[in-house]
Amino acid sequence: MSLLRLVPRQLLRHPLRTLLTIGSLAVAIFLLCILRSLVTTLEATATTARNDRLWVQSAVSLFVGMPAWYPDRIAQVDGVQNVARWQWFGGYYQDPSNFFAQFAVDPQEVVEMYPELVVVEGSAEAFLAGRNCCMVGRGIADDFGWKVGDVAPITGALFPHPDGADKAWEFEVAAIYEPGARNFDDRTLFFHWKLFEETLTKPDESPGVGAIVVRVKDDADPSTVMGAVDELFMDGPQRVQTTTESEFQAQFVSMFGNIPFFVSAIGGGVLAAVLLACINTMLMAAREQRREAGVLKALGFSDTRVGSVLLFQSLFLTLVGGGLGMFLAKGIEPGVLGAMSAIMPGFMIETETLGLGLLITVLAGLVAGILPALATRNLTVIAALGARD
Amino acid sequence: MSDGIQLQDVTKTYQRGGEELRVLDQLDLSMEAGHFYALMGPSGSGKTTLLNLVGGLDLPDSGSVQVAGQDLGGLRGAALSAWRARSVGFVFQGFNLIPVLSALENVALPLALTPLSRKQQRQHALAALELVGLADRAKHRPGQLSGGQEQRVAIARAIVTDPRVLLCDEPTGDLDRDSADQVLGLLQRLNQEMNKTLLMVTHDPSAAARAQRIVHLDKGRLGGVEEVETQDPPGALA
Numbered sequence: 001m002s003l004l005r006l007v008p009r010q011l012l013r014h015p016l017r018t019l020l021t022i023g024s025l026a027v028a029i030f031l032l033c034i035l036r037s038l039v040t041t042l043e044a045t046a047t048t049a050r051n052d053r054l055w056v057q058s059a060v061s062l063f064v065g066m067p068a069w070y071p072d073r074i075a076q077v078d079g080v081q082n083v084a085r086w087q088w089f090g091g092y093y094q095d096p097s098n099f100f101a102q103f104a105v106d107p108q109e110v111v112e113m114y115p116e117l118v119v120v121e122g123s124a125e126a127f128l129a130g131r132n133c134c135m136v137g138r139g140i141a142d143d144f145g146w147k148v149g150d151v152a153p154i155t156g157a158l159f160p161h162p163d164g165a166d167k168a169w170e171f172e173v174a175a176i177y178e179p180g181a182r183n184f185d186d187r188t189l190f191f192h193w194k195l196f197e198e199t200l201t202k203p204d205e206s207p208g209v210g211a212i213v214v215r216v217k218d219d220a221d222p223s224t225v226m227g228a229v230d231e232l233f234m235d236g237p238q239r240v241q242t243t244t245e246s247e248f249q250a251q252f253v254s255m256f257g258n259i260p261f262f263v264s265a266i267g268g269g270v271l272a273a274v275l276l277a278c279i280n281t282m283l284m285a286a287r288e289q290r291r292e293a294g295v296l297k298a299l300g301f302s303d304t305r306v307g308s309v310l311l312f313q314s315l316f317l318t319l320v321g322g323g324l325g326m327f328l329a330k331g332i333e334p335g336v337l338g339a340m341s342a343i344m345p346g347f348m349i350e351t352e353t354l355g356l357g358l359l360i361t362v363l364a365g366l367v368a369g370i371l372p373a374l375a376t377r378n379l380t381v382i383a384a385l386g387a388r389d
Numbered sequence: 390m391s392d393g394i395q396l397q398d399v400t401k402t403y404q405r406g407g408e409e410l411r412v413l414d415q416l417d418l419s420m421e422a423g424h425f426y427a428l429m430g431p432s433g434s435g436k437t438t439l440l441n442l443v444g445g446l447d448l449p450d451s452g453s454v455q456v457a458g459q460d461l462g463g464l465r466g467a468a469l470s471a472w473r474a475r476s477v478g479f480v481f482q483g484f485n486l487i488p489v490l491s492a493l494e495n496v497a498l499p500l501a502l503t504p505l506s507r508k509q510q511r512q513h514a515l516a517a518l519e520l521v522g523l524a525d526r527a528k529h530r531p532g533q534l535s536g537g538q539e540q541r542v543a544i545a546r547a548i549v550t551d552p553r554v555l556l557c558d559e560p561t562g563d564l565d566r567d568s569a570d571q572v573l574g575l576l577q578r579l580n581q582e583m584n585k586t587l588l589m590v591t592h593d594p595s596a597a598a599r600a601q602r603i604v605h606l607d608k609g610r611l612g613g614v615e616e617v618e619t620q621d622p623p624g625a626l627a
């Protein structure tokens with residue numbers, strides 16, 4: 001009979017109290033994991049984006065198109081290897097609530113410039129071969145049940161189909177990709193610029209270009225190229241603003257501004273409250289087990305051993321609670337990933353975050369357990385058993 | 390040096406509201422090994438205090454306490470705990486079983502301090518439970534037992550390590566007549582058949598009559614030691 005057997009038994013003595021304490025700690029650690037992961041995901045997005053890809057947008061705003069002849073002109077700049085047009089399509093599948101990103105792009109160039117798009121079903125060649133073909137992320141393919149060969153009907157909200165606003169654009173799914181890096185989501189649909197342009201415009205009436213991605217040659221200096229591109233249209237007809245892809249993504253990240261601060265504040269506050277609850281639970285436990293501790297000491301168990309029973313109860317309590325919180329956080333990770341992919345691709349709970357959760361859990365256990373354990377250790381048998389006349 | 394219990398010139402004081410309370414006052418007392426002693430005296434006369442000193446739960450201010458050949462004055466902390474685990478068993482008025490452990494686990498508890506294997510611990514604990522007639526209650530928790538049964542489990546726990554000395558503080562104080570009789574009979578048997586030295590605090594003259602000798606304590610001083618007459622000769626069955 002080791003004294004450790006007492007640990008779970010004593011906790012089960014008050015199932016409700018134990019459950020509530022475990023539950024509150026589980027919620028706190030769960031929140032902490034999720035909140036911190038939002039921050040690390042944002043940071044990872046900004047840092048895995050690459051510097052050899054430049055984004056050119058209208059200096060006015062991302063939502064103002066550039067003249068259609070800009071890409072060809074940019075392609076002639078020294079140090080530019082490749083140029084791809086991107087246009088935000090802003091459509092939806094069946095219902096406007098089925099929100100995800102679609103882009104009209106130059107398919108050949110995008111496939112070449114983005115090794116992060118790893119085709120796992122169908123093939124890139126098939127995507128390139130047909131003008132009405134598209135490449136979709138695994139996430140939306142799974143959500144909407146699209147397989148290679150299926151037709152994805154997308155209603156154009158920004159760009160209604162010329163044959164009528166309720167007629168959907170039809171893209172044949174030729175490739176399904178999974179992101180090979182964290183700055184990419186798996187919920188984007190890419191389709192051919194040519195189809196976009198030709199469906200939409202009568203001859204000579206181009207829709208313009210939302211953004212242009214420039215792949216810089218390996219031996220060229222991205223900042224020189226950036227300057228050269230900006231310089232090109234200095235005198236009109238429309239100025240452009242060129243940034244590296246990492247800066248481009250960072251401008252979205254900065255919209256989240258003070259998130260790290262809020263995470264620390266919320267996490268810290270919740271944790272402090274829960275810690276108080278744990279301390280309270282353990283103090284109550286120590287008071288209840290006072291007499292039993294005296295008995296154990298009378299039987300010959302050392303002060304330290306008897307005191308440690310309280311410390312282990314505290315650690316057991318917090319480890320179960322914290323473990324549960326981390327388990328739940330990990331469990332909803334795919335759900336968050338799906339729900340947030342549009343604004344925050346690659347949501348992920350890093351091992352480091354789980355490690356931090358574990359560390360906090362253990363610390364909470366030590367903090368809540370140390371006083372009751374010390375008090376129990378220092379208790380004399382006489383005091384514990386009390387004078388009974 | 391004798392095997393029994395010797396107190397020489399023992400004084401114990403407690404602080405009570407700034408005043409010094411002399412609970413045991415230069416007490417000299419010698420008890421023989423293998424005998425059953427009852428300890429009687431008015432409330433507050435120092436009976437429990439004396440028991441605590443003999444059991445090494447507390448230390449005297451002055452004087453010496455020797456139990457089963459060991460001078461307790463030389464022991465402190467862990468050494469004193471280890472001596473207690475080996476040499477004395479305690480039986481309290483309030484039973485003091487651990488409510489979250491089964492009868493068997495309660496009895497086996499002191500064996501965790503011995504080098505016995507788990508299996509041996511179980512066997513020893515079962516044997517002790519059998520001795521007190523409760524082997525069939527091994528799996529019951531204290532809350533599922535009557536007071537008398539609880540006290541018998543507590544006695545099994547006190548003897549499971551086979552200590553020389555059993556110290557019982559009003560073991561029948563919370564029990565009805567029949568249960569008390571059972572417990573007293575059990576204590577008598579432990580003394581007679583296993584030759585345990587027993588020291589039992591009691592208020593009840595009929596309980597005290599089950600002992601061989603009655604020690605009277607009055608305001609921290611010895612009031613006299615009385616031989617109980619209707620008792621079997623000591624050691625007759627040992």
Ligand SMILES: Nc1ncnc2c1ncn2[C@@H]1O[C@H](COP(=O)(O)OP(=O)(O)O)[C@@H](O)[C@H]1O
Pocket residue numbers: 382387388389403404405410412430431432433434435436437438439
């Ligand atoms: N830890 C203690 N602190 C202060 N006073 C105590 C303590 N233990 C006992 N006393 C006092 O010492 C006296 C003797 O106590 P005790 O030995 O328990 O008496 P008995 O068991 O004979 O009734 C009582 O007056 C009691 O209140």
Ligand SMILES: [Mg+2]
Pocket residue numbers: 388389436437438558
């Ligand atoms: Mg008493």
